Amino acid sequence: MTPEQLHQIEKELQQAAREALGEVGRADGEICCGYENKARIIFEGNEFSLGAVNEERTFGVRVIDQGRMGFSSTNQPDHLLSTARVACEIARLSPASEFHCIPDGTPHNVVSLIDSKLMETDSRDAGNLLEILVKAASSDKRVTIDRAEIALSTRIQSVLNSKGVYSSYSITTAEYYIMGMARDGEEVTSFDYDGGVSAQRGDLESQIETTGLEFRSSVIGSLHPIKGKSTRGAVLLHPRAVSDLFGSAVFFNTNARMHQDLTSSWRDKLNQSVAHPSLMVTEHPLARDRAEGFMPFDREGVPASDHAIIDGGRLNFVAHNSFTARRGRSAPTGNASGSPKSMPGIGFSNTSFGLKSGSVPIQTESEWLDDLKHALLLVRFSGNDDPVSGEFSGVAKNSSWIEHGALRPASEVMISGNVFDLLKNIAGGTAQVFPVFGGSHAPYILVEGVSITAGNE
Amino acid sequence: MSLRQLDGVSIRVLKNGTFGFASTSDMTDEGLARALKSAMEMARELQTRRLHPVTLAQANLARGTFATDGYQTLDQMPVEEKLGIVRKCEEDLRKSSHIQGAQCQYAEIFEEKHIVTTDGADCIVQIVRPELRFSAFAEEGGKMTSGFDSVGATGGWKCLFENRSIESYIETAAKSAVDLLGAPVAEGGKHTVILSPAMVGLLSHEAIGHTVEADFVKSGSVAQGKIGHMVASELVTLCDSGLSEFKDHAGGMLPVDDEGVVTGNTTIIDKGRLVSYLHNRQSAAEFGAAPTGNARAWEYSDEPLIRMRNTYVAPGSSELDHMIGEIKEGFYIDGPEGGQADATGEFMFGASRVRKIKNGKLEGMVQKVSVSGNAFEVLSSVDAVSRDFQWDLGSGHCGKGQPAKVDAGGPFIRCKVLIGGEQ
Numbered sequence: 001m002t003p004e005q006l007h008q009i010e011k012e013l014q015q016a017a018r019e020a021l022g023e024v025g026r027a028d029g030e031i032c033c034g035y036e037n038k039a040r041i042i043f044e045g046n047e048f049s050l051g052a053v054n055e056e057r058t059f060g061v062r063v064i065d066q067g068r069m070g071f072s073s074t075n076q077p078d079h080l081l082s083t084a085r086v087a088c089e090i091a092r093l094s095p096a097s098e099f100h101c102i103p104d105g106t107p108h109n110v111v112s113l114i115d116s117k118l119m120e121t122d123s124r125d126a127g128n129l130l131e132i133l134v135k136a137a138s139s140d141k142r143v144t145i146d147r148a149e150i151a152l153s154t155r156i157q158s159v160l161n162s163k164g165v166y167s168s169y170s171i172t173t174a175e176y177y178i179m180g181m182a183r184d185g186e187e188v189t190s191f192d193y194d195g196g197v198s199a200q201r202g203d204l205e206s207q208i209e210t211t212g213l214e215f216r217s218s219v220i221g222s223l224h225p226i227k228g229k230s231t232r233g234a235v236l237l238h239p240r241a242v243s244d245l246f247g248s249a250v251f252f253n254t255n256a257r258m259h260q261d262l263t264s265s266w267r268d269k270l271n272q273s274v275a276h277p278s279l280m281v282t283e284h285p286l287a288r289d290r291a292e293g294f295m296p297f298d299r300e301g302v303p304a305s306d307h308a309i310i311d312g313g314r315l316n317f318v319a320h321n322s323f324t325a326r327r328g329r330s331a332p333t334g335n336a337s338g339s340p341k342s343m344p345g346i347g348f349s350n351t352s353f354g355l356k357s358g359s360v361p362i363q364t365e366s367e368w369l370d371d372l373k374h375a376l377l378l379v380r381f382s383g384n385d386d387p388v389s390g391e392f393s394g395v396a397k398n399s400s401w402i403e404h405g406a407l408r409p410a411s412e413v414m415i416s417g418n419v420f421d422l423l424k425n426i427a428g429g430t431a432q433v434f435p436v437f438g439g440s441h442a443p444y445i446l447v448e449g450v451s452i453t454a455g456n457e
Numbered sequence: 458m459s460l461r462q463l464d465g466v467s468i469r470v471l472k473n474g475t476f477g478f479a480s481t482s483d484m485t486d487e488g489l490a491r492a493l494k495s496a497m498e499m500a501r502e503l504q505t506r507r508l509h510p511v512t513l514a515q516a517n518l519a520r521g522t523f524a525t526d527g528y529q530t531l532d533q534m535p536v537e538e539k540l541g542i543v544r545k546c547e548e549d550l551r552k553s554s555h556i557q558g559a560q561c562q563y564a565e566i567f568e569e570k571h572i573v574t575t576d577g578a579d580c581i582v583q584i585v586r587p588e589l590r591f592s593a594f595a596e597e598g599g600k601m602t603s604g605f606d607s608v609g610a611t612g613g614w615k616c617l618f619e620n621r622s623i624e625s626y627i628e629t630a631a632k633s634a635v636d637l638l639g640a641p642v643a644e645g646g647k648h649t650v651i652l653s654p655a656m657v658g659l660l661s662h663e664a665i666g667h668t669v670e671a672d673f674v675k676s677g678s679v680a681q682g683k684i685g686h687m688v689a690s691e692l693v694t695l696c697d698s699g700l701s702e703f704k705d706h707a708g709g710m711l712p713v714d715d716e717g718v719v720t721g722n723t724t725i726i727d728k729g730r731l732v733s734y735l736h737n738r739q740s741a742a743e744f745g746a747a748p749t750g751n752a753r754a755w756e757y758s759d760e761p762l763i764r765m766r767n768t769y770v771a772p773g774s775s776e777l778d779h780m781i782g783e784i785k786e787g788f789y790i791d792g793p794e795g796g797q798a799d800a801t802g803e804f805m806f807g808a809s810r811v812r813k814i815k816n817g818k819l820e821g822m823v824q825k826v827s828v829s830g831n832a833f834e835v836l837s838s839v840d841a842v843s844r845d846f847q848w849d850l851g852s853g854h855c856g857k858g859q860p861a862k863v864d865a866g867g868p869f870i871r872c873k874v875l876i877g878g879e880q
Contacts, residue, residue: 045675048506051499052478071459075482146676181800183677191800262557263594383827384807388603393827393877395805414877453645
């Protein structure tokens, strides 16, 4: 595909959306359009297994007629007008709410994050890139790869509404990931995964090789684990665990819908302390170097912007779409989430956790490992966390016991506690933050008072 | 309310021992020709990289139309009637004291697939799967808790309530949210437990089912090389079925898989002994086995993967009351909240309705817990299996890169597991 062909597709989507908008009559209408062309090469069961190409156009039609909302989606351009009529019919049947609305916004907002070199990358190049990932990971024969994949995508998402908003962005990405484990004789480790997303062809080879080598180190490092002892104590959260454990509670409880439906424990806590004074949580949807969550405008066409969600432990921001904004008598914040196939929800993009120096000890990762006498290094949390009560309980995966500076892989370790307590009981961490596959950045964070249950008791 | 409709075509080619796959929403002749060309090019691209050529096992390929119950009747049921029921459920959920918020969600998935292969499959498969979810949120003294229940089936509206009334789902969701307000935290450690049919289903799916999917076995899962070995107590027979044994309308029914293979019931563990993996046509050829009808694709744009359908432990002969009565200290575990399995056979799943058992009697509710263990060790610890049977995960989706509608269930079983709790 060429940039000119992509531009032509964008024009066709816009034209189809304009015609569909005409079908909704005097009601408020919004057409969200999507286009994706994706080529994937898949390595599975220690073999190259499949090459796949997917191409799809999608349209989501939202209609608000006298406070009643209807939504219908299709992937057939020829069905778009009838889909708009179905959305009108659904609106007629739906309960009314004074808060349903289509937002005002920037009349014309077109953004491109297209890298022509990435666009030119063909399936042969993609296969070569996947081979680099596989070779790096399996340079130790004990590594066994369940699945590795590279996907090259070209996407467009645009929103046109009856209030004159037209927003459109296009992006090319290379997404790669690997999942597998180590096997040494009869011993099998927990599976692990890693990956990345880039919007630039640049030096993908080197990024991919690094990911493969890090994956290899992680699974080989999980061989020959020990069970350890049950205790209540310190846990050093790896950036992945910070993102998993803290992310679930923080992003649920800063979603305006949860405040308005009375399901958030933080609903009356705006500008109040909800975490240790060192904690910072931010989002960066406009960061072009973080392709996973790059989003110049939201699902409703409202321009996105950076937000300080938790600032020095204080709840500083609650995310809105147009519905919650009107219900809460505030403005949409550019956090409407979703695709053309779904109605707008509320979400965050390119989130970052960080620690402010001064109020907790800050050291490097290796200094923490040297200093801690008895602790668990929690890399991946596999379990259940209830963002309403904050209670969590699950298994520590790919994790290690820290004993006087030495690391020993851990097996059959369960941890439990309350995330709201952990957010307040931060005892230290690193200044450096690390990218986490999935779109977040986070430091290592030390927390106290976690129940650790070892499986040998 | 919303409606989502997807139409499209996928083409998979096997050329010189390599698969190529393409999908398109452009169903014109030109669109299909372009997709076929892309699939052929992808197959060609991989030929030089693949070490062992793919072959397909012979299979009982489907011809004709396969429609599950309710496909017509659910579509004809007025939307207004469904909406009215959902709104009433939400109102009823709010009626208990301490309930601050409630949600009731209804979804129905209609699938119509035409599957044609060059070696003989030519069929139309029509399936409908409705599901209802009930959530309640309680608050007291600044503490918030949530309760949840759900039901899903393959079939029409009435199929949802063949085993329990709609009122009982509402009561379970609201009551568990309220009961959790004052519930103590469970004591962590290894305990004797009674697992409810829903939890047995989750154990069967997460802990065993994933480790015996042949693609995962090939990658090195703990089940590799274990065919013929005793991996569980003799009381345990575990199956995965496209049908719906013991009770009708399980949520993962699948008459024909997405390679056009007629499904049936696959016994995975027979009285404690591992006897089969779950296969598509490719893995069946590699393992010298027969295809089991487990190739499934979620949307037209997804390639078929080896997935489960309805996974269960077969009922035994014990009485539940007697099983509880013999436990001095332990837990009764119900209310599945998602789970994950590992290559090692180590599993984890959450439970939201957990009660302590002391001196053979059920006591009050404790906080939500996670339950963990090694699958084969836990199944080897089973010392009682009840005569009851229930499908109870019909509203669930399994995730493996793409979703799949599955169900799972079984009787009550007594075993030993690790519970994550307070130290």
